[in-house]
Amino acid sequence: MVLLSMRRTQPASMAMARAAARSGPRVGRTLRFEHAAQMGAVQLIPTHNLGGRSFSSSPVTGLLTDDKIVAASPAEVADQALEAASTIDYASVSDLGFGLSDLAIRSLDVIHSTTGLPWWATIIATTVAVRTVFFPITVVSMRNAAKMKLFQPDMEKLKAEIDSNPTQNSETAQEFQKKYKALMKKHGVNPFKSVLTPMSQIPVFLGFFWGLQDISKYFPEYAHEGIGWVSDLSAADPYMVLPILSSALMIASVELGGDAMAGEMKDKLKFGMRFFAAIMVPLTMNFQSGIFVYWVTSNAFTVAQSALLRVNLIKRALNIPVTEVQRLETASITTTTPFEAAVSRAKQGTVVKTHMYKPTKK
Known part of the structure; x- marks a missing residue:
């Protein structure tokens, strides 16, 4: 038994919070101590001018009337610290609002509580469910993209017709806009539908990205319900398997889904996405x-979806135009390049005499 010379100086909650912070696990939680009032916070007082502390069992002279001698063994101190740590109150799901991250946490909680799946499987199941809900939007975008490819040859002909017109003025531009809108109406094309998929996926992506960073505040067991080498879902992958796998699946989805793009934009977008996927590994x-369990699942869903939607039978079932057999050869489209236009004008002008060698002045 050790007698400590102490003085009551501060609230018990502050002392126990410091003790719990030194000995307990580091967690970002709101600390609430229900039994802290039963314990007195103490501070050791100096017994000489050198600022030392008194650890003697003999009485200390000069103590004020409110000073007390508290007897405590190391085991009792440890028990009191454990009792204080056990009263940590985690944030409640009922405190969540309806922001993007809050909705993501709520959806994960619904799947987890109804299925009883571990958290790694809950993330996978929730991701597949959300992507399935948004699948009709993807079909609408792909249907519009296929119609855009059918619309492209007529669009090229219209551009060639306008470019060949020697008079380029506001009336010509208005005529082009009028014919362009008529072609879009004929083919049932709407440029806005092409961006439906990314516009709908961005809020989902941000919600899960932010929500999965904060979910351990509401469910402490989340950190320990991983799988394989990633037993702690709140920690980084020690072997970088998930970051590499996520980037590889992203590249695969770009390669499979690149047919929905057209012309030069297709090559530029595919190159940009390949580069972005490569630098994502060191950045993330x-x-x-x-977070990577969510990304890998989402990217794998995209790859499987793109592979299925390349099958003509499935395309016809979803009313997506099959464009492979309906492509027109580019040779049949009479387009005039700037160089060809310059050559044509040169043929119509006066002949300029040229020489193989620089003529000598006489």
Whole structure:
């Protein structure tokens, strides 16, 4: 038994919070101590001018009337610290609002509580469910993209017709706009539908990205319900398997889904996406493993979806135009390049005499 010379100086909650912070696990939680009032916060007082502390069992002279001698063994101090740590109150799901991250956490909680799946499987199941809900929007975008490819030859002919017109003025531009809108109406094309998929996926992506970073505040067991080498979903993948796999699946989805693009834009977008996927590995390797479980699942869903939608039978079932057999050869489209136009004008002008060698002045 050790007698400590102490003085009551501060609230018990502050002392126990510091003790719990030194000995307990580091967690971003709101600390609430229900039994802290039963314990007195203490501070050791100096017994000489050198600022030392008194650890003697003999009485200390000069103590004020409110000073007390508290007897405590190391075991009792440890028990009191554990009792205080056990009263940590985690944030409640009922405190969530309806922001993007809050909705993501709520959806994960619904799947987890109804299925009883571990958290790694809950993330996968929720991701597949959300992507399935948005599948009709993807079909609408792909249907519009296929119609755009059918619309492209007529569009090229219209551009060639306008470019060949020697008079370029506001009336010509208005005529082009009028014919362009008529072609779009004829083919049932709407440029806005082409961006439906990315516009609908961005809020979902941000919601899960932010939500999975904060979900351990509401469910402490989330950190320990990983799988394989990523047992802690709140920590980074120690072997970088998930970051590499996520980037590889992203590249695969770009290669499979590139047919929906057209012309030069297709090559530029595919190159940009390949580059972006490559640099994502070093930029995101320290992200939580739970985030990568979501990304890998989402990218794998995209790859499978793109592979299925390349099958003509499935396309016809979803009313997506099959464009492979309906492509027109580019040779049949009479377009005039700037060089060809210059050559044509040169043929119509006066002949300029040229020489193989520089003539000598006489």
